[in-house]
Amino acid sequence: MKVFEIENICYSYPDGTRALNGISFSVNEGEILGIAGANGSGKSTLLMLMMSCLSPLEGRILYHGNELSRESVRNMRRETGLLFQDPDDQLFLPTVREDVAFGPRNLGLSEEEVTSRVNVALHDTGIDTLGNKAPWKLSGGEKTLAALAGLFAMRPKTLLLDEPTSGLDPKSRRDLINIIGRTKITAVIATHDLDMVMDVCHRVIIMKDGRIASDGEVPGILTDRKFMVSCGLEVPLSLTNRLS
Secondary structure (H helix, E strand, C coil), rough: CEEEEEEEEEEECCCEEEEEEEEEEEEEEECEEEEEECCCCCCHHHHHCCCCCCCCEEEEEECCCCEEEHHHHHHHHHHHEEECCHHCCCCCCHHHHHHHHHHHHHHCCCCCHHHHHHHHHHHHHHCCCHCCCCHHHHCCHHHHHHHHHHHHHCCECCCCCCCCCCCCCCHHHHHHHHHHHCCCCEEEECCCCCHHHHHHEEEEEEEECCEEEEEEEECHHHHHHHHHHHCCCCHHHHHHHHHH
């Protein structure tokens, strides 16, 4: 079953910068899809369009077969979580526990259910001991996991992750990769971290200049050094020895 269908979408920023040029692909239920590309290739813009934070100038986006409209966007957002590249954009309450509880509480759930969801989300992200800490006192990796716990507490069916390992130390990066690898949730990951793509993604789309340069199974095109360099990327480190 197709979760998202992206059909020939184009997008330009107000200053006239063309970000996306005729992008088409679909995301299948249960799939973990990597979106890779150099800075400015359109990865983050694509996630914002999928979340309906931006609207395409041309083309359309479907969620479970329905074109995004006021009603279908409301339903999509109930079932889809977006992890921003900077977790400080998502953490704003005095404690981690309150932040994680914010979404479920706004759904009108009972306090018992809210508490249960928060406890499970903190456990699943490995930050049980951080619940009473202030978000601004956390490390970068802890902030990312706290923001992810806030998404997990909403019980999403799909996750959109924007550069989730950006700026993380090796341990925090590995913790995050392990969490994503264990989840059964459909996910789309925009990232420069191609070794993470190797670890968790079933399929990878390579973007260049606002277009799709390649779309296929992992590792596939990731082994083609000449192609990767032409897209402003490097072959994943985990493949380097194999290819040298």
